[in-house]
Amino acid sequence: MPKSTKYVAKEPDATGRIHYTAAEDAVWRDLVAQQQPHVETLAAEPFLAGQRKLNLPKDRVPQCVEVSEVLRAHTGWQVAPVPALIGFGRFFKMLSEKTFPAASFIRDRESFDYIEEPDIFHEIYGHTPLLTDARFARFSQKIGETGLTCAAADYSWLIRLYWFTVEFGLIREGGEIKALGSGLASSPGELAHSVQEPSVIRKPFDVIDILRTPYRIDINQPIYFVLDTVEQLLEAAERDLLADIKTAQALGLHDPVFPPKPEAA
Template sequence: MSKKSAYEAKTPDDFGHIHYTEEENAVWRDLVARQLPAVARHMAAPYRAGLAKMALPRDRVPQCTDLSATLGGLTGWRVEPVPALIGFGKFFGMLSERTFPAASFIRSRKDFDYIKEPDIFHEVFGHTPLLTDPRFAGFSQAIGKAGLKAEPEDYSWLIRLYWFTIEFGLTREGGQVKALGSGLASSPTELPWSVGEGASGKPILRSFDVTDILRTPYRIDIHQPLYFVLEDLDDLFAAADRDLMADVKAAQARGLFAPTYEDEAG
């Protein structure tokens, strides 16, 4: 999570405002225009409701100050610009304080279809809608608080619960699989793939289980071959009240599952 970024962070001015160029605003505009139809078709109701509440601008990159004003009135959260990649310790600490870290740059046209690291489109279009919901916001804060109790060697275990839910979680609505996670909402190619409407093949779907999730390895630079499906969203919210570090220790004692993907060497 703290590997070197291919992009340079943009620095806010004294008023918390970030200057984006006309081309950067155009990239945001085109990303939103392309993604909205897929969101309407494939994203779960809580995300769509949150997106409506955020009322994000379609023609320019939003400012974190404006996003914070909206979220602050709904769930007490705020959005703070950060470099593209931050360490797990800082990430957990910010979540524990109801602060969402948002990479301040936006992708170039070269990475328009797919970017390996989070940019402002992923952070804002992907994450802020669920943070309008007190239940999802509470779960994210619980992950952060658990991270404060974790040792560095535990970070990669705990983050899997966030990865397979808030980032790449699925749920079921009316008998249909719908996407819930931010990484899916902001990805034009992975969103249809995740719900079984990709151009070729289908992913593996497994039932939501905290210990199983903590034991499941993943890669950040590919479409996920495996997703966990929440049949009842209350199961996710109940996880916020668990002793998550006890869950991590139980998962560590049982060990990781075999990966469902090839390693980076192929």
């Protein structure tokens, strides 16, 4: 996540609703129109099933209160608007409480195809479909619970497990590799890249391997991890993740397969 952002959080009113302008609603509408045909072809069934349950509006930015109503009925989760950038500590606490933090702003036209920080399109369109599924909801809660018990120095290790599954995970489905992660579902470019690009490294799901794999947030991922079944996430949620982090730290990080991020001028 970037350390700063040009965007300003939008505050909800007394009813929990946020006023979005017609221009902001139009950005949502155009993002959905661009992304949905690709999602229907390349995304995995758990994500598509979540979309059907939510039935998100296509012509305006959804409200967290209306999305939360559906999530509560399925998994007991809710969505709460937050500023664009929150720390790992707050993030883990919210997940542990079955609350997904959703940045309240939506990207501008200048950043239509790529935005480094998460916006409401990524949060709602990308994340909430999987949170209608009890398996993904439980895994996300376990990440939060583990984050509350580990040292701050371990945050960057733990978050890799979330990054390579909930955000950028792949899964085998019907003999094909499909996109599962929320970052893929909401990305115009990386969705196809993740499942179709020949140069991409697609590795079998392995918790220790994931914890040792560095990543950059500002490029298409060169490495993805592929689940054989969603149940592998449930098995991971029952592991002693603190012990797994210690094992990964003892083994050390893998050498990155991407160039270092250029220094800002």
